[in-house]
Amino acid sequence: MTDEQIPEFAxxxxxxxxxxxxxxRCEACGRFHWYPLTRCPHCFSADIEWxxxxxxxxxxxxxxxxxxxxPTFVDRLPYVVGLIEFSDAPGIRLVxxxxxxxxxxxxxxxxxxxVFVDGSGADGLHFIPxxxxxxxxxEDADLCDSSVQ
Amino acid sequence: MTCEIAIVGIGETPPVRRxxxxxxxxxxxxxxxxxxxxxxxxxxxxxxxxxxxxxxTQVPFDYLAGQLGASNCFAASASLGGAGIVCAPMLAxxxxxxxxxxxxxxxxxxxxxxxxxxxxxFHDLYPAKQAFEKPxxxxxxxxxxxxxxxxxxxxxxxxxxxxxxLAVSHRxxxxxxxxxxxxxxxxxxxYLTSRxxxxxxxxxxxxxxxxxxxxxxxxxxxxxxxCSRRPVRVLGTGFASAPVTxxxxxxxxxxxxxxxxxxxxxxxxxxxxxxxxxxxDFAEIxxxxxxxxxxxxxxxxxxxxxxAGCFIQDGGIAPGGPLPVNTHGGFLAYSYRLGIEHVTxxxxxxxxxxxxxxxPDAEIGLxxxxxxxxxxxxxxxx
Numbered sequence: 001m002t003d004e005q006i007p008e009f010a011x012x013x014x015x016x017x018x019x020x021x022x023x024x025r026c027e028a029c030g031r032f033h034w035y036p037l038t039r040c041p042h043c044f045s046a047d048i049e050w051x052x053x054x055x056x057x058x059x060x061x062x063x064x065x066x067x068x069x070x071p072t073f074v075d076r077l078p079y080v081v082g083l084i085e086f087s088d089a090p091g092i093r094l095v096x097x098x099x100x101x102x103x104x105x106x107x108x109x110x111x112x113x114x115v116f117v118d119g120s121g122a123d124g125l126h127f128i129p130x131x132x133x134x135x136x137x138x139e140d141a142d143l144c145d146s147s148v149q
Numbered sequence: 150m151t152c153e154i155a156i157v158g159i160g161e162t163p164p165v166r167r168x169x170x171x172x173x174x175x176x177x178x179x180x181x182x183x184x185x186x187x188x189x190x191x192x193x194x195x196x197x198x199x200x201x202x203x204x205x206t207q208v209p210f211d212y213l214a215g216q217l218g219a220s221n222c223f224a225a226s227a228s229l230g231g232a233g234i235v236c237a238p239m240l241a242x243x244x245x246x247x248x249x250x251x252x253x254x255x256x257x258x259x260x261x262x263x264x265x266x267x268x269x270x271f272h273d274l275y276p277a278k279q280a281f282e283k284p285x286x287x288x289x290x291x292x293x294x295x296x297x298x299x300x301x302x303x304x305x306x307x308x309x310x311x312x313x314x315l316a317v318s319h320r321x322x323x324x325x326x327x328x329x330x331x332x333x334x335x336x337x338x339x340y341l342t343s344r345x346x347x348x349x350x351x352x353x354x355x356x357x358x359x360x361x362x363x364x365x366x367x368x369x370x371x372x373x374x375x376c377s378r379r380p381v382r383v384l385g386t387g388f389a390s391a392p393v394t395x396x397x398x399x400x401x402x403x404x405x406x407x408x409x410x411x412x413x414x415x416x417x418x419x420x421x422x423x424x425x426x427x428x429x430d431f432a433e434i435x436x437x438x439x440x441x442x443x444x445x446x447x448x449x450x451x452x453x454x455x456x457a458g459c460f461i462q463d464g465g466i467a468p469g470g471p472l473p474v475n476t477h478g479g480f481l482a483y484s485y486r487l488g489i490e491h492v493t494x495x496x497x498x499x500x501x502x503x504x505x506x507x508x509p510d511a512e513i514g515l516x517x518x519x520x521x522x523x524x525x526x527x528x529x530x531x
Contacts, residue, residue, distance in 0.1 A: 009277065009280045012280075035394070035397050061300040063292060063347045063350075064348040065346075066346060069286075070286070073288075079286055081286060083296050083400055096285055108300065
């Protein structure tokens with residue numbers, strides 16, 4: 001089954017295509033959850049809306065992948081998968097790619113920020129290291145307008 | 150405990166990467182071997198227990214009952230993979246206590262050495278993983294557990310030396326056993342040359358890929374005394390699960406430094422057996438990765454939180470150590486059949502039939518089974 005077939009999954013990538021980072025939040029209790037469910041796992045309400053968060057977070061953990069488990073990743077080795085937390089969406093973590101000039105420079109709790117690029121699905125979003133004041137370390141970064149919604 | 154049961158027979162196919170045989174044929178061989186070991190005729194089987202996801206579709210109850218000539222056969226399943234196998238005696242105990250069955254066979258096998266996609270394809274049953282993780286190359290168990298290992302290193306100061314010591318210890322056990330898939334020695338220096346898969350996990354930190362099956366026969370203690378082999382008593386079982394979906398459990402749990410359900414499953418099993426971690430002579434821990442084995446040592450109470458790395462580096466789980474762990478070499482060096490081989494090895498140890506790998510005077514063994522977010526603990530006694 002693909003994400004297109006699961007209605008509660010679709011808004012994530014639709015928002016990414018519009019350069020927004022959004023997660024499902026329960027309107028009844030105000031808490032986020034991830035991955036998407038049809039009922040809030042905290043209070044069981046079905047009143048769930050997608051809320052934009054500031055596309056800056058911190059690395060909860062990360063790994064440099066050096067073996068391709070699918071043919072499509074052979075040419076991308078090594079690549080970094082990060083698990084990212086967001087201060088305005090407590091309790092959830094996002095799996096994404098982190099692109100850094102040197103993997104030696106990555107550390108737990110490191111600030112990272114989203115980079116939105118033209119492309120469908122996961123091609124449209126990755127993260128890069130950010131300095132503590134929120135500025136990216138790559139000048140080609142196309143920072144999204146986080147004031148949406 | 151309302152009903153004392155025992156494991157009276159064990160069987161397994163030789164662990165190999167590719168068997169060239171069907172999973173059904175391997176399971177039948179393992180079950181027949183276990184029944185022959187017990188001295189029980191296949192037609193006497195009236196109960197079958199296994200996991201609830203892999204076996205019911207691949208080697209279903211009716212196929213096995215038909216092959217065995219088993220009439221009026223009770224059948225029950227729990228969890229998926231490891232936790233289900235390790236909790237199979239829990240299901241058998243209830244069936245035997247309530248009179249539903251007298252001779253219950255626990256069975257399991259995998260053909261992930263042969264099957265396209267192996268263990269990686271198995272996780273395709275989780276739609277959110279497909280939608281949000283696979284596109285970023287977060288697509289295999291070693292990568293998930295690499296995040297856990299990194300986080301544990303950050304919180305507790307785990308070192309490469311400690312992870313390596315775990316892999317080396319497993320290999321030492323495997324060499325004493327001599328029947329596993331890996332039969333070459335492994336030093337820490339060789340560990341450092343093992344290919345990096347997902348930092349900090351190397352190939353030597355990851356389980357093998359195996360084709361093979363195993364089985365064990367259970368019956369009530371009074372019947373067990375009449376069987377051909379020394380009965381190994383089921384002292385306690387514990388099952389626990391965390392309220393998180395299989396999609397989310399690798400990334401969204403409250404922490405990445407404790408196995409969901411492990412502490413509670415161990416608490417339940419120890420309470421059932423009226424034993425504690427200090428009573429355990431050896432353990433067969435679900436070592437899908439070095440880091441997951443290490444975490445379970447802590448979560449089941451065999452080590453204190455944050456101390457397993459030092460315990461392992463000091464030889465704590467090696468042959469001759471205070472708590473030998475994975476006395477056949479585990480998933481890292483013996484075979485990866487999701488825990489059925491952990492049960493059969495524990496029985497072998499408690500019969501004192503483990504040869505050069507025998508833990509001296511083994512009286513009580515602990516077995517764990519993991520299938521996140523589920524966890525099973527089994528306590529067996531001589």
